[in-house]
Amino acid sequence: MTLSGPGYVYGPVPSRRLGRSLGIDLVPFKTCTYDCLYCQLGRTTNKTIRRREYVPIAEVLVQLRRHLETGPKPDYISLAGSGEPTLNSGIGNLISGIKGMTDIPVAVLTNGSLLGMKDVQDELMTADLILPSLDAGTASMFRQVNRPHIDLSFEKMVDGLAAFTARFPGKIWLEVFLLEGLTGTPEEIAAMAAIIRRINPARVQLNTVSRPPAEEFARPVPADRLSALGKLFPGPVDIISETARDDTPAAFPGRTPDADIVALLERRPCTAADVASGLGLHVTEALKQLEALIAGNRVETVMTGGRNFYRATPAASRSASGETERYLQACQADFWQEIFRAERDLLLPYLQAGEEILSVGCGPAIIEGMLGDQGFRVTGLDRCREALDQAPTNIRMVAAPAEHLPLATAAFDAVLFIASLQFMERYEQALEEAARVLRPHGTLLVLLLNTASAFIRDKLRDPDSYVSTIRHTNVHEIEAVVARRYDVQGEYRLGVRDGVIFASDNPTEAVIYLIHGKRKPPKDDGHS
CATH class of the missing domain: 1.10.10.10 (Winged helix-like DNA-binding domain superfamily/Winged helix DNA-binding domain)
Structure with a gap:
């Protein structure tokens, strides 16, 4: 089984400042150093200043490459998302990876709270554009509007912004977020203007509430007053507009x-x-x-x-974790445990003791754990981290999409797709990647669900069954694609009728179509 997994890359998002921006989410939802009154994502649930690799940078880069290959070129790649991105200690490696992949400029949207830290400064040096925030001109207003972590002081935040701006070789656009009756007063604006002169950003960008805020009393400054207030700030000042760009790519x-769509709306x-x-x-x-x-x-x-x-x-x-929980609960039934053991037994004749095995789209890796118990060195790969969290401990787990395996070439003796290949939209690319990581003369085993069988047809009609999400139903079309890269044979196996499991090669009752074979040797180029 394969389950949908966390997406760290989202959009493109229509951005008021960056045009069409492809976003990257580097921290779990609402993991932030602040709990701002106006935040469009609601209240912060994990207020912290602890830096660590909250999401795996290698997997983020895999997802980014896939987005860039399949979609139009965005104006920017933005490190932003649903929390404070500089909390991720891998942000420097991510920026380096993006620079090695594309010439699209990298923007970092940050609240600026950690810019005084030298390691954060070092990691951001190769970005193209930094967009920090300044929402208050005094310490008391800073505490009222941004509600920062207890260890963050207003003075250190301002010092950090100034120090970083003096050092950073790229552009800095400073966002100033004004709230009616709070920061949109002459006194607060005068205090912010003095701080901005010290920071000396390339641009100042005035903003106010335009999307549902965390607190209902966070009110917008009217548009006409926002324009007038802009004249009180130093340097080039932009009044950020909500006007959507009308350049949808054909x-x-x-x-x-x-x-x-859901991934986009989870972020804003x-x-x-x-x-x-x-x-x-x-x-x-x-x-x-x-x-x-x-x-x-x-x-x-x-x-x-x-x-x-x-x-x-x-x-x-919560849908991804809920889907995993429901699947695991169903798997405890005696009937499904018997199915899993029967599927394992279908695989064993084609595997050799001690082999390195990769299972692609493994979900919570139930059958893979059984193989691990029998001495095989198994790696389970799935894009759904919630599923992998439930996997047995006797196998190695990798969170990544099947179409872009973050694994070495010729690393495995056997590659398995156990009831997973048919659920992959671009399964041909998954097979190409499987061929890459498979050793010469390595074994490929693909267990397909036979949608011609009565048992699987019933599951297809059940909206609560994961089988109903199958994308590719014709097993012989899939077999023809597999045969481009592998010398294979296909056969119907494992009948199910009235809750009884039995041996069968009858296409109307066998629930599994097993494709097994060896990787074809590279074609001879004619040179001796």
Whole structure:
């Protein structure tokens, strides 16, 4: 089984400052050094200043490469997301990896709280654009608006901003977020203006509440007053506009996966026009998909400033872990345990003791754990980290997509796809990657679900069964694709009828179509 997993790359997002921005989320939801009144993502749930690699940078780079290969070129790659990105201690390695992959400029959207730390400064030096924030001119207002971690002081934050700006070779655009009745007063603006003269950013960008804030009393400064207040700040000053860009690329299809919309709305509430602009949809199609997601309790609406915003529901954010829990609970039944043992027994005749085995799309790795118990050195790979967290401890686990394996070439004696290949949209690319990591004359084993069998047909009609999400049902078409790279044979195995499991090669009752074979040797180029 393969489960959908966490997506660290999202969008493109329609950005008021950066055009169409492909976002990267470097920390878990609402992991931040602040708990700002105006935050569009709600209250901070993990207020911390502890730096560590909250999400795996290697996997982030794999996902980024996939997005860049399949979508239009964004204006920026933005390190932002659902918390404070500089909390991730791997941010420097990520920026280096992006620079080695593409010439798209890298922007870092940060609250600026950690810019005084030398390691953070060092890690950000190769970025193209840094967009820090200054939301207050005094320590008391800083505590009221940003509600920082107890170990962060206003003075250290300001000193850090000034020190970083003096050192950074790229551009710095300083966002100043004004709130009506709080920071939008002449006294507070005069104090912020004095600090900005010391920081000396390339640009100042004035902003105010435009999306649903964490606290209802966080009110926007009216547009006409915001423009007037802009004249009180030093340097070039931009008044950030909510106007959506109308440059949707024609290369995008008329529909985008629902998961991409939910991933976007988990990071920021959006209007239908925002979703359409960011993901390259016609606004009518965006509205159709949003309405369907509302009906499925994955998206909800909220009114702010007379505008209708969409945001992901808590249920949508919990869906991956809930799917894993439901699957594991079902797997405890005696019937499924017998199925798993029978599938393991189908694999064993083609494997040699002590071999290095990779199982792609392993989910919680139930059968893989059984193989580990029998002395095989097993690596289980799946894009869903929640599933891998439930895997047995006797195998090595890797969180990554099947289409971009972060594994060495010719590293495995056997590669397995156990009821997983049919669920992969681009399964041909997954097979190419499997061939790359497989040693010469290595073994490929693919267990496909036979959708011609009565048992699997019933599962296809059950919306609560993971089988209902299958993408590719024709086992012989898949076998033809596999045969391009491998010398293979296919056979029907394992009948199921009325809860009884038995040996069968009858296509109408066998639930498994087993493809087994060896990797073909490279073609001779004709040179001796």
